Amino acid sequence: MLELRNVSKTFGSVVALSDGNLVLESGSIHALVGENGAGKSTLVKIIAGLYRRDQGDYLLRGESVDFTSTAQAKNAGIAVIYQEPTLFPDLSVAENIYMGRQPTNRFGRIDRKAMRAEARAIFERLGVRIDPDRVTEGLSIADQQLIEIAKAISLDARVLIMDEPTAALSGNEVARLFAVARSLRDEGRAIMFISHRFDEVFELCDTITVMRDGAYIATTPAHETTIEEMVRMMVGRDVATLFPKVDASIGDVVLHVDGLNRAGVFHDISFSVRAGEIVGLAGLVGAGRSEVARAVFGVDSYDSGSVTLLGRALPAGRPAEAVRRGLAFVPEDRRKQGLVLDSGVARNLTLAVRDSLRRFGLIRTRDENRLTGIWATRLEVKASAMDTVVGTLSGGNQQKVVLGKWLSTEPKVLIIDEPTRGIDVGTKAEVHRLLSDLAGQGLAVLMISSELPEVLGMADRVLVMREGRITAEIDRVDATPENVMFAATQQKEGAR
Template identity: 60%
Template sequence: MKQSETGDPVPVLALTDVSKSFGAVRALREVSLRLYSGEAHALAGENGAGKSTLIKTLAGVHRPDTGTVLLDGEPVDFQGPADARDAGIAVIYQEPTLFADLTIAENIFMSRQPLRSFGRIDHAAVHEATAALMRRLGVDLDPKRPARGLSIADQQIVEIAKALSFDARVLIMDEPTAALTGSETARLFSVVRTLRAEGAAVLFISHRLEEIFQLCQRVTTLRDGCWIASEPLADLTEDDLVHRMVGRDLDELYPKQDTRIGECALSVRRLTREGVFFDVSFEVRRGEIVALAGLVGAGRSEVVQAVFGVDRADAGAVEVNGRTLPPGSPTAAMDAGIALVPEDRRQRGLVMEMSIERNIGLTGLDELGRAGLVRRTLERGRATDWATKLQLKYNRLSDTVEVLSGGNQQKVVLAKWLATEPSVLIVDEPTRGIDVGTKAEVHRLLSSLAAEGLAVLMVSSDLPEVLGMADRVLVMHEGRLVAEIPRDEATEASVMAAATGRNGGSGEEAA
């Protein structure tokens, strides 16, 4: 590690008093950051805090208006991403962009393959170089395997290998675990620790605070584009970090209201989809939040998609307010009063190229239209009302929904479905990929909706969320509903015992 004249270590990459504005919006205000060799450094902050702008400044996408970027203690002026890459800075994004029809090796060495005589590509050398990178990362991936069909986790490993092939010294990881399972996350963290041991500097961005404390040594917190603190994580608790991020204590991250449980709104009886889930039965009553918990792959999302009619069940029945629904008909489910907020909001919940107001209005085209034409004044009024109710942060309702933060995109999906005035709301991973402040807002919304008499069925992999919000916890294991645990008996141990197929959990076993 390079040292200064005073003997202090010199950061591999640093920002000093950097500011960046886009028109009247000040995205960064005199922000400083120092990344050291062999260290994983977390970047924390709510959506809109300036994290993305900071990343793009380090990566050469944006040039600072004021302030300095330092490489090995010397000022640099990146003219573009290629300059940053050549300086050894690589960004691993949440959604990798590989060429699906090329092999892993071809993706890594695209346009710079070693050549043989007469300009022919030396495929053997490409494959051996790729295999060496995989061995260095401790990962078993075949260099000749096509990128098509790779999991998100494997695609990220390929992107990391590509960065190493450019001799990257700084690795910036932007929400890399958002779409990963627990085992995939553990493998990624093992790779990161290997890179740290080799002297790489890692900047890690995640909304999952437990991951920050597990992987990183230091953290820099941003709020509203301003630098709040850079400090060792060993000196902090999760509550301390949350307070720095949002500027207030979040004692009510799970603001569960007392509600009066009413009559049955949703009844699922012996629902089965061959090879996916089997003989699933449960009820959700008005005023109740029921969590569907379990490990990834247990069949939770598949069950709620069958309840809503996205997938057709092979057997069983779904009743809403006593009315039996025909299988495989989302239209019938909507008419009966079911709303489904899907897990993948970008692919299944929103039309990213459409405006905010048009997305909110999609579930009410019959009400907003006349003679096949949508009345813009009604559409805008509907969107304005829900944007106000859900405290949506936006510039103009006519902006495309893709410009919103993840948390605000989730609010648009919620607005779209709540506008249908449902009696049953199904939310699949309602707070995945959103910051802690917005997460508290979503929890508060779900709690208030239940207090108003809505029946809420929540699929969640976030165990504290399950324990904090649910009146009852239904646990699935390998496609079967194996336990029903009341709120006062639900603990991490009891839920995980049922989710992993052990019999040590409390609560009664589901029939």
């Protein structure tokens, strides 16, 4: 039905997809699995016509196609249901299904009655009850997905791609979705299902394709493989040599988190970080790791539990207090949350220490530059001048500026979220060396990372989160890609 051969896509210098292969058959449900960043989303976007491939072949019913817009792919019978459904909240359900294709009478007037009846017929066929007349606003994610599916059916899409459709669904909703998926399969449509939940993959799918690092690894019938084998294929690579953390003498506990809860986000989170230690916080995107970090730092609130910093309780919801007491937080999205992109290097680097830099209420550029000079040298920030606008720096150098900003507050604990996201390999190693040095000087580091090799190489201890809970705590010596991945996706194995 649909076939991709050796498809590649690069963004600037980043290779998002180097060797994408996929064969979707009619009447089959095909699973696509892989770690975060394995290239699944890029592959889907190429199929959907959102991105254009740089190289490779894209065949639909044996014919080569080259979509330049989502409308073209849609007209060719390809429907994609994204993780977050993309509907028009102010319009009615029926209108969302038929937008741009509403049944009309011969004067071009939309026949609302016919549209409503057709929508109702599709919902009946799917066995779900959604009122076609109501506005889409306020519908649950599950219902919104069903509207997307109804849209696909009304288009008579032969290829249906679902990108992590179950991530936000409850048990009943998942069962209902699977029933719909099976009936669509039995009608001879080709369905692709992307999921991190292996139990679901094995329950629903007949074929599994594994991707890793932007490349195709293998395709196997589901009954010929096991979860263990799949995980091995997903992570299988040499990790130990990549990110060496220098052993440091590990001191006392400096940050202790006890029983942290926030309804619907994370539950019963307890851990501690010691001086000189790097604790890795692993898990899939959406497991609640960043949310925990934000709550500990005080940007977000939490319902119950406590945070202790250097032996004293840290009040909730007071980031300024946390900074004063020696906690630093490098957020995930440095462009939005970590930097003032339009300002210079010096301005950004001194952002967190503006008070101590102040003399008679004013800040002198000379002082600013002196301090910047120290950190820029230590971190080897490659910028042509102190006032180079940070927005123009490379991702790695931006990250160094953010790091420098926080390190200039002389923190005791550093929380760093995805330290090397979007950074090229060379600079990555530098950031890692830096973190390692800092730990060696007695800094306690909590490192959130979605990159397994990074976690395994850098962390003295690995905490794994899954769906808002810590599911495993693994020491450096025991940590393997397999047991971390298991804990991130399953409840068994690896759990304490």
